[in-house]
Amino acid sequence: xxxxxxxxxxxxxLDISSFIAAPAAAVVLGDWGADVIKxxxxxxxxxxxxMHDSSNYPKSPVNYPWQMDSRxxxxxxxxxxxxxxRAALDRLIAKSDILICNFxxxxxxxxxxxxxDIKPVxxxxxxxxxxxxGEQGPDRDRPGFDATAYFARSGLLDAQRYEDGPPGVPGPxxxxxxxxxxxxxxxxxxxxxxxxxxxxxWVGTSLLGNGLWSCGVxxxxxxxxxxxxxRPPPDRPRSALGNIYRTSDDRWLQLTIVRTDKLWAPLCQxxxxxxxxxxxxFAAEAERRARSAELAAIFSEAFAxxxxxxWRKALAAKxxxxxxISRPQDVPDDQQAVACGAVVETxxxxxxxxxxxxxxxxxxxxxxxxxxxxLGQHSDEILGEAGLSAAEIVALKASGAVR
Amino acid sequence: xxxxxxxxxxxxxLDVSTFIAAPAAAVALADYGADVIKxxxxxxxxPHxxxxxxxxxxxxxxxxxxxxxDGRLKRSIALDLKKDTARPVLEKLIRRxxxxxxxxxxxxxxxxxxxWEDVEPLNxxxxxxxxxxxGETGPDRDRPGFDVSAYFGRSGILDAxxxxxxPPGLSLPxxxxxxxxxxxxxxxxxxLxxxxxxxxxxWVGTSLYANGAWxxxxxxxxxxxxxxxxxxWPPDKPRNALTNLYRTRDDRWLQLLVVRDDxxxxxxxRAIGRPELANDTRFTDREExxxxxxxxxxxxxxxxxxxxxxxxxxxxxxxxxxxxxxxxVTDVVDDEQAGHAGIxxxxxxxxxxxxxxNPIRLGFAKxxxxxxxxxxxxxxxxxxRELSYSEAEIDVLKKSGALG
Numbered sequence: 001x002x003x004x005x006x007x008x009x010x011x012x013x014l015d016i017s018s019f020i021a022a023p024a025a026a027v028v029l030g031d032w033g034a035d036v037i038k039x040x041x042x043x044x045x046x047x048x049x050x051m052h053d054s055s056n057y058p059k060s061p062v063n064y065p066w067q068m069d070s071r072x073x074x075x076x077x078x079x080x081x082x083x084x085x086r087a088a089l090d091r092l093i094a095k096s097d098i099l100i101c102n103f104x105x106x107x108x109x110x111x112x113x114x115x116x117d118i119k120p121v122x123x124x125x126x127x128x129x130x131x132x133x134g135e136q137g138p139d140r141d142r143p144g145f146d147a148t149a150y151f152a153r154s155g156l157l158d159a160q161r162y163e164d165g166p167p168g169v170p171g172p173x174x175x176x177x178x179x180x181x182x183x184x185x186x187x188x189x190x191x192x193x194x195x196x197x198x199x200x201x202w203v204g205t206s207l208l209g210n211g212l213w214s215c216g217v218x219x220x221x222x223x224x225x226x227x228x229x230x231r232p233p234p235d236r237p238r239s240a241l242g243n244i245y246r247t248s249d250d251r252w253l254q255l256t257i258v259r260t261d262k263l264w265a266p267l268c269q270x271x272x273x274x275x276x277x278x279x280x281x282f283a284a285e286a287e288r289r290a291r292s293a294e295l296a297a298i299f300s301e302a303f304a305x306x307x308x309x310x311w312r313k314a315l316a317a318k319x320x321x322x323x324x325i326s327r328p329q330d331v332p333d334d335q336q337a338v339a340c341g342a343v344v345e346t347x348x349x350x351x352x353x354x355x356x357x358x359x360x361x362x363x364x365x366x367x368x369x370x371x372x373x374x375l376g377q378h379s380d381e382i383l384g385e386a387g388l389s390a391a392e393i394v395a396l397k398a399s400g401a402v403r
Numbered sequence: 404x405x406x407x408x409x410x411x412x413x414x415x416x417l418d419v420s421t422f423i424a425a426p427a428a429a430v431a432l433a434d435y436g437a438d439v440i441k442x443x444x445x446x447x448x449x450p451h452x453x454x455x456x457x458x459x460x461x462x463x464x465x466x467x468x469x470x471x472x473d474g475r476l477k478r479s480i481a482l483d484l485k486k487d488t489a490r491p492v493l494e495k496l497i498r499r500x501x502x503x504x505x506x507x508x509x510x511x512x513x514x515x516x517x518x519w520e521d522v523e524p525l526n527x528x529x530x531x532x533x534x535x536x537x538g539e540t541g542p543d544r545d546r547p548g549f550d551v552s553a554y555f556g557r558s559g560i561l562d563a564x565x566x567x568x569x570p571p572g573l574s575l576p577x578x579x580x581x582x583x584x585x586x587x588x589x590x591x592x593x594x595l596x597x598x599x600x601x602x603x604x605x606w607v608g609t610s611l612y613a614n615g616a617w618x619x620x621x622x623x624x625x626x627x628x629x630x631x632x633x634x635x636w637p638p639d640k641p642r643n644a645l646t647n648l649y650r651t652r653d654d655r656w657l658q659l660l661v662v663r664d665d666x667x668x669x670x671x672x673r674a675i676g677r678p679e680l681a682n683d684t685r686f687t688d689r690e691e692x693x694x695x696x697x698x699x700x701x702x703x704x705x706x707x708x709x710x711x712x713x714x715x716x717x718x719x720x721x722x723x724x725x726x727x728x729x730x731x732v733t734d735v736v737d738d739e740q741a742g743h744a745g746i747x748x749x750x751x752x753x754x755x756x757x758x759x760x761n762p763i764r765l766g767f768a769k770x771x772x773x774x775x776x777x778x779x780x781x782x783x784x785x786x787x788r789e790l791s792y793s794e795a796e797i798d799v800l801k802k803s804g805a806l807g
Binding site for chain 2: 007008020028032046050053054055056057058059060062064065067068115131133134135136137138139140142143145147148149152153154155156157158159160161162165166167168169170171172173174175177178179181182184185186188189190191192193195196199201202203204205206208209210212213214215216217218219220221222223224225226227228231233234238242244246252254256323324325326327328329330331332334335336337338339340341342343350351352353354355356357358359360361362363364
């Protein structure tokens with residue numbers, strides 16, 4: 001497969017965005033062949049430092065989050081507050097197909113980066129906008145992060161808590177990365193529109209909109225006035241046979257037994273508690289439901305006696321249905337994670353594996369990840385391609401507008 | 404805006420799928436103009452039609468609210484694919500279709516002759532979109548995948564989403580399904596672009612597992628190179644007191660997210676009415692604030708507990724300090740900002756008068772307004788007539804039970 005056969009080969013993307021959701025959308029376009037130019041301010045995208053700055057990121061000597069969100073991009077430093085840099089940007093816009101922007105609306109206005117500013121420069125351009133909370137309304141200028149806009153504001157975290165417990169916790173960039181796929185879809189819709197009409201367009205999405213789409217069932221329920229309270233904690237579940245249990249090595253197993261009458265005896269055997277099979281307290285489903293806390297306590301004590309691997313095998317041997325709660329550190333070596341295309345090899349010696357975007361195509365393979373660019377690594381080359389002369393580039397650099 | 408101007412107008416989509424992720428992708432295509440035909444079993448139809456009554460994790464309602472979300476703007480043909488007489492009908496539909504979405508597990512596809520290699524000869528221009536739980540190959544490819552197991556459990560999200568010492572995190576019904584739907588839409592659109600470029604159809608697809616792994620990608624990319632996993636401390640024992648949850652006087656949770664405390668520390672101390680903290684030698688720089696997170700938390704918790712969330716909202720507004728509230732979904736549906744962001748839409752169905760838009764916004768087109776979702780087989784006869792079946796032929800199919 002040559003790069004030219006990739007579905008987005010020949011398209012130029014300007015990634016004028018920071019952190020994760022919008023840059024990750026640019027990554028996906030790059031995975032499928034687009035030429036992605038990352039435009040950064042003199043300090044660079046703060047995502048270059050997030051692994052150190054955020055307490056929630058696993059720590060490593062390799063800057064893996066930056067590598068993941070910037071693979072296959074080139075970097076140019078433009079100080080867009082300087083008119084000379086802003087003018088150079090217009091030269092790039094004139095030669096591009098897609099521009100991705102996630103500045104808050106006020107900053108866009110200040111930098112003359114709204115769609116209205118840019119459309120005259122290139123009417124065929126697809127302008128992809130990501131905001132935290134939408135383009136209008138009282139909170140449109142509020143900076144949005146995935147923990148706040150996607151997870152908290154949407155009601156997801158409140159719904160993800162156990163009764164009386166604190167709100168749920170999202171993983172780093174979890175909602176950002178889901179949102180990236182929406183932004184990619186929006187951009188591809190605009191490409192179809194451009195093929196049909198010859199015209200560029202504005203497309204976009206918001207973190208809040210994606211969070212609400214994701215919790216659509218409960219949001220749609222709320223729209224008709226239906227609501228379900230928080231889930232009871234594991235020590236007093238609605239059903240002890242549809243509950244989670246901690247193993248002796250601090251792992252968790254999720255029993256997902258629906259046909260409880262059929263699986264009651266095999267479960268008791270797997271748990272080495274055959275005495276429970278004919279225990280009149282738990283003789284039938286009605287009793288097991290009524291005494292679910294009592295039963296959960298007995299099961300908790302049983303599961304706590306042996307490690308996860310033991311229980312996994314013991315339950316499978318008796319054909320008792322259960323769900324696996326993998327630890328992140330198990331996933332990269334899970335054969336199935338490789339089989340479904342999630343974990344892939346890179347072209348980088350210090351980061352041999354990474355996560356592919358979840359799209360699979362029968363006619364093309366995602367480009368292997370090359371190292372993320374250093375800040376401004378490709379400034380000269382990119383300006384040259386935009387038609388600036390060597391003298392112009394030197395002048396821009398001397399003025400500090402470009403680095 | 405006329406319907407012809409919608410970007411997917413004129414495309415015929417066969418939704419041969421059940422439950423949520425794949426049907427929700429078909430909904431997004433319908434929202435933007437595609438003609439979506441849902442092919443489902445006669446009688447009960449897609450089992451998702453009954454989730455609102457059967458699933459213990461769904462809020463109770465006598466109205467089929469999930470169907471508005473996952474069945475809107477589709478026509479329904481009830482076809483028993485196990486019957487030989489149904490096959491010619493399906494093949495006629497496949498010949499006319501542009502896109503076909505399938506989520507049967509691989510063995511069922513093989514049995515029903517619904518694999519890409521089975522249908523490509525019928526329509527080489529077809530974009531065949533596959534959703535699986537765990538991928539198309541590998542030891543678990545035949546395992547039925549649901550979002551709680553394949554997207555959330557297997558990908559490590561639930562384990563990562565737990566507080567130190569606590570149980571795994573919780574996911575909501577269809578939470579990962581709906582995120583996965585957006586990936587399916589992207590895959591389908593890439594397939595359409597490839598068809599525009601080459602004239603050829605193709606196989607495209609994704610899996611719930613790969614989408615969960617992608618959502619958990621930051622953590623997994625770290626795990627793949629042996630990065631040290633970090634536990635999530637509960638809100639009363641944070642590792643960073645400036646990116647933490649605080650309970651307010653009115654029992655809400657305020658989410659503080661001062662990521663750029665290198666810039667915002669002074670502003671923050673003033674905004675919360677504790678300007679002297681900015682000069683507190685215990686907290687002069689980022690490193691110290693992190694190392695002394697528990698001490699800083701002890702300073703901040705009573706500050707936040709002293710005022711209600713609306714008071715905090717006023718105090719922090721226009722300071723540049725990122726914060727939010729742990730919102731309740733029952734409030735969000737009336738959130739003015741959600742209205743501005745185009746998140747909810749009015750329907751023409753009086754039973755479910757509002758629904759959730761798909762999150763794609765286009766400057767050149769608005770999503771179609773939805774009416775009442777189709778009943779099982781509501782359009783069976785209409786669709787067969789479009790395929791030039793005579794009334795007599797339709798009768799025979801109905802009598803044989805192949806058509807419902």
